[in-house]
Amino acid sequence: MTLKDQIKFVRQNMKKNKSRVFMTILATAIGCAFLIVLASVGFGLHKSIIQELMEDRLVTEIEVHAQMDDQENFKAINDRHIEYFEALDHVKAVTRRQMLQQTPAYKIGEYNILTNTLVTAFPEEVKAGFELSDGRLPEKDNEIVVGYSFQEELAPEVEDGVNPYHEDGTVKEEYAFKGNLIGKTVQMEVKDKKDSTKAIPLTIVGIAKKPSKDWMANSDVFISETVLKEIEAFTGTSGGSLELEETEVKNPEAKTYDQVKIYVDNVQAVEGIIEKLDADNYASYSIVSEMKQVNMIFTVMKIGLILVGTIALIIASIGIYNTMTMAVTERAPDIGIMKAIGANPTTIKKVFLLESSCIGLIGALVGTAAAYGISLAVNFSLPLVVENIFDESPPDNLLFSYIPWTLTLISIAICLLVTIFSGWRPAKRATQIDVLQAMRREI
Structure with a gap:
């Protein structure tokens, strides 16, 4: 069975259960969007604080x-x-x-x-x-x-x-x-x-x-x-x-x-000079040292937010597991026919993993697009909310939410890993279906 045939088979199966697949993709998209938006708060505040530290001050x-x-x-x-x-x-x-x-x-x-x-x-x-x-x-x-x-x-x-x-x-x-x-x-x-x-x-x-x-x-x-x-x-x-x-x-x-x-x-030489000054007992200060401390704090914060956001994807993975389990049960006759004509168990497993991966990828792309939209809306509306409700002006250049391309790639990767892992058990179960029982069930 070629890859093209596998993709065609997956598309046919997904079309048979549009409602269930749609809800699963929606849950995955929500989980991915939640992960990106939550982590973007850490990235946004980090960027704002670094920008505030850097403004009117030389890194060198x-x-x-x-x-x-x-x-x-x-x-x-x-x-x-x-x-x-x-x-x-x-x-x-x-x-x-x-x-x-x-x-x-x-x-x-x-x-x-x-x-x-x-x-x-x-x-x-x-x-x-x-x-x-x-x-x-x-x-x-x-x-x-x-x-x-x-x-x-x-x-x-x-x-x-x-x-x-x-x-x-x-x-x-x-x-x-x-x-x-x-x-x-x-x-x-x-x-x-x-x-x-x-x-x-x-x-x-x-x-x-x-x-x-x-x-x-x-x-x-x-x-x-x-x-x-x-x-x-x-x-x-x-x-x-x-x-x-x-x-x-x-x-x-x-x-x-x-x-x-x-x-x-140059910036690269700053740390070396600071080390020489420290060795000679000079009391010195550089914004580079402050930035290192700030970066460390926000790195821990961003990792924590990503882990919390991943929980939402794990919850969404339950829906993928349920969808794939139902798919294996419903397609038992098809699986039996595939095994009867000589399909390799590995190929059968790949078909179901490919389907779960498609669900995860579509959900990740939709969730990413939604996250960017939410991020723009938050950055636009937050200053207005602060001014109207709290009657205060927010700091200049405040960036509450910022989504770098690295966060997007990390989120999509986590989403794919979670969805593939969710479909692994049902895919393995598909390879263990008995041919005779599957064919008898068809009759």
Whole structure:
């Protein structure tokens, strides 16, 4: 009996019992759809969280906080460490920032702002991807670059009882600074421990690029190292702090950094560099490490959801087993004739396994199509439900259900295995039918 004849025989038998076969296929499709949709929740949330972690952060970025010495004390990063980082393979940039240890006031006419101030090495920042939205990088000691939100947060001095800010902290339109900041001279006012004030004139020559997220604000001011030293000389403290003792002024030869980041030229090299840093007792952090933990958690979660979804297919397999058992009973005369004319028991078994496989495959394809439809409907309707019922806005780019092609293949494979296993026992039973009893029953 050729494969073509076997398929023809299966089609004829399935047409004889359309209702029973249809219900069996429907049960299989429901089970397969349930498996895919259930597991897609894990895949969707995983994708959303990874996307949230990745947004505005570089996978090739490694933050280095300090180094632990033999006495298990953490030491700040200095130039010696920077040279070591730059000598590592696959390192394309090492950014280092010194933070001014007070929040100075910046004044342009009647407008002013209190914001963070820092010193950085711009050549390394540019290598790491730092960009300007307007202007240029500083070339002189009294030139500065400001964050994109610097102008938006400038507010005028107002009379008592007048509030120039909205509830979200932004400046009202009528009080907002108008004009171009490039070329403007701003007075930076710093204080010492005696509350004396010193004004340092600075010129704005560049504005940093706008953050990709609307809710992110960056009003930082980048000053030169010369200006920082001038502030330290005025305050008599390290970093211009208002809390340290005068005797704690740091030695310029032992300059330390508050924020150090290593940028690697490819993702594959990140783990190797992290291992070297760990071996040298550096306290470091990389999003790659966080992603590994998140991936592990969601892998376990997805496996659990797939196992739970498989239960639905096992329940559907009971219907396939019943269908195939009834088919063997009803077709006993046909089986007897096949055996009488010399059909091999293996061929008979293949015929029934082929029929159960067809039922499983059709059910899997129908269930997969239904799962994709449900997934699209859920992703479209869920934000509307959250907004209308709970009166809250869901997170941006939330993907509640996501069906990768791997999940589709896994689900179809599980469906076929379950259905073939369900038809195995009835198929084996078909080969054990006695020819004489089958023929006598026909008579």
